[in-house]
Amino acid sequence: MRADFTERALRGLYSAALYVLVPATVYHLIWRGFRQPAYLQRWGERYGVYRTPPTNPLLWVHAVSVGEVNAAAPLVDALLARHPHERLLVTTITPTGSARVQALWGKRVEHVYLPYDLPGAVSRFLRHFRPRIGLVLETELWPNLLFGCRDHGVPALIVNGRLSERSLQGYGLLKPLLGRALRSLRGIVAQSQTDAERFLRLGASPRTTVVGGNLKFDIAADPQVQIFAREFRAAEGSRPAWIAASTHPGEEAAVLALHRRLRARWTDLLLLWAPRHPERFRPVAHAAAQAGFRTATRQMTHQPDAADDVFVVDTLGELARFYACADVAFVGGSLDDIGGHNLLEPAAAGTAMVTGPYLRNFADIAAQLEAAGALRIGADEAAVGDALEALLADAEARATMANAAQQLLEGGRGALQRTLGFVDGMAPAATAG
Structure with a gap:
């Protein structure tokens, strides 16, 4: 009884705070909408309001944005194959995640935004x-x-x-509430033992917390990626290229400085630049041009010409292709204190990679890649530049890193089957097809 009262009290305080902040969510959508117009659309879904009648029961997968949608791809594909007559809903929070869902599955899945964590909105979503x-x-x-x-x-x-x-430390006052919420789940399938231990410290049940591995290891290779890369490089000839991928605003000046440094040695070096967020596409193209580099964009032209110094990848869903086009990759979110981004995508493309030091969101994968000799981590901008320069100058070292990454990828596969096994084992009635 006391535990129930404590839960209701904590939920009440948390929900009251969220309701007070509802006007801020509207402001946030408008503010983001000035930079990315898709945020001005489909507001009803954000609050659990739908114009269509309630649906029949379905399978549901939630992936917040592009990175999580890509990670979910093997799982969603497996569910579609195993349950061909079931309807499957994939929710996201961001418009870029929404666009990725549509690009991967189109009408094979249903899609809406997950509502804000307001009790009424959540209930309407689940009832619908x-x-x-x-x-x-x-x-x-x-x-x-x-x-x-x-x-x-x-x-x-x-x-x-x-x-x-x-993240664990950041939950702070919410820890007692989150611990109860985690124990209400059927289970947690963690990427690593370290992740599992952190979930336990947050309050998850040891009985239902297991290690399943990382689904990103099971992302199927796309043969079109290498076909695209061969055609791209054939058109570019022998000029070297590096890619700055998933960069954030705090890293943009460093990318330009690194490109200027590297072009002092390789005068025809091409920079492929793929900012993390669509609202940065135009600003980085402008910044590159202002810095004196001849700049083209993917939407302007299919491919850079021989005189272009910078080529901005201002499209969604093509990062894997452009990783494969580069001799060396710098993966962003790591020089700025963001926490890093997916390192397995350039590994799968066969591209040697360099990052900055901030990799907390991918610490386990980064440690495995570095130990295998498949990743170089620079402590700062200068060290990242040293690593890029060394790899651009050494084709054999690049090939060795790419081979090590491929071996690590092969050894890491199996998370999908383990995850499906846990899903079946923990909720057999829900997944019987």
């Missing part, structure tokens, strides 16, 4: 779609959503679970 099972990717720990699944009888699991030390 009536999921038979909910699979929540990585670190989407929303208390009302998790409790709502329990209260509406939806077996819910966190899959590909990831929890950094900073």
